[in-house]
Each structure stands twice: as C-alpha cells, then as structure tokens.
Amino acid sequence: MDGSQDRPIGSTTIAPGVLLTIARLTALGVPGVTGMARVAGGVNRLFRRGASEGVRIEVSDDTVHVDLFLVLSAQANVREVSRRVQAEVASAIENMVGMPVAAVDVHVEDFEEPQTAE
Numbered sequence: 001m002d003g004s005q006d007r008p009i010g011s012t013t014i015a016p017g018v019l020l021t022i023a024r025l026t027a028l029g030v031p032g033v034t035g036m037a038r039v040a041g042g043v044n045r046l047f048r049r050g051a052s053e054g055v056r057i058e059v060s061d062d063t064v065h066v067d068l069f070l071v072l073s074a075q076a077n078v079r080e081v082s083r084r085v086q087a088e089v090a091s092a093i094e095n096m097v098g099m100p101v102a103a104v105d106v107h108v109e110d111f112e113e114p115q116t117a118e
Contacts, residue, residue: 014097014099016057016059018097019057019059019064019066019093019097019099020053020055020057022089022092022093022096022097023055023057023066023068023089023092023093023104024036024053024054024055026085026088026089026092027054027055027068027070027085027088027089029088030081030084030085030088031076031081031084032072032073032075032076032077032080032081032084033070033071033072033073033076033081033085034071034072034073034112035054035070035071035112036053036054036055036068036069036070036071037054037069037070037071037107037109037110038054038069039053039054039055039056039067039069054068054069054070055067055068055069056069059099060102062099062100063099063100063101063102064093064099064100064101064102065101065102065103065105066089066090066093066101066103066104066105067105067107068085068089068104068105068106068107069107069109070085070106070107070108070109071108071109071110071111071112072108072110072111072112073111073112073114074111074112074113074114075114076111078108082106082108085104085106086104086106089101089104090104
C-alpha cells in the first residue's frame with residue numbers, strides 16, 4: 001500500500017449554524033438550564049451569528065469563542081451550572097467539529113420559577 005488511504009480526499013466546511021446548534025442544544029441539556037435568553041440588540045447583533053437564539057459565536061483564526069445567554073431554574077446553583085455548561089459546550093464543539101474553543105462565556109439573564117400544578 002502507498003498510504004494514500006490515510007490522506008483526506010477533500011475538505012469539510014462547518015456552517016456557523018452548526019456551531020450555534022451544538023452550543024444551544026448542549027447548554028439546554030445541562031440540568032438547571034431552563035432556556036435561552038434573547039441577546040440584547042445593538043450594532044454588535046448585526047455582526048454576530050445567533051444573537052436571537054441566546055448564543056453568540058465568533059470564529060477567529062479557526063478558534064471558537066461562545067457567549068451563552070441563559071435562563072436558569074430558580075433552584076440552580078449558578079456557579080455549578082455555569083461551570084458545567086462551559087465544560088460541556090467546549091467539549092461538544094471540540095469533539096464534534098474538531099475546532100478549539102478559546103472561551104465559553106455564560107451570561108445568566110434570568111431565573112425561572114418551577115411551574116406548580118393547580
């Protein structure tokens with residue numbers, strides 16, 4: 001064999017929406033996270049992907065920076081939930097698309113009271 005089977009045949013391109021979806025679904029899967037908050041408007045919103053989905057993704061030099069705007073359960077431990085979200089989102093992006101993550105910044109925007117049955 002000449003080893004040519006070890007070489008990639010083409011290239012893979014990751015659409016920014018894929019990174020948004022990975023970050024959003026991973027964050028929502030962490031216990032204590034009840035939803036995503038809308039990102040405030042302004043000029044920056046026009047230049048950053050995912051502003052209306054509670055996620056902002058910036059890619060610079062093939063490195064990902066994530067901002068997550070979360071709604072947490074009123075009973076959640078903010079520190080523990082935030083750290084778990086950071087670790088799981090970074091791991092998901094790195095494992096699924098192979099891109100290094102520079103930072104995952106968590107912004108807790110609100111708390112949600114649990115619904116009581118009446």
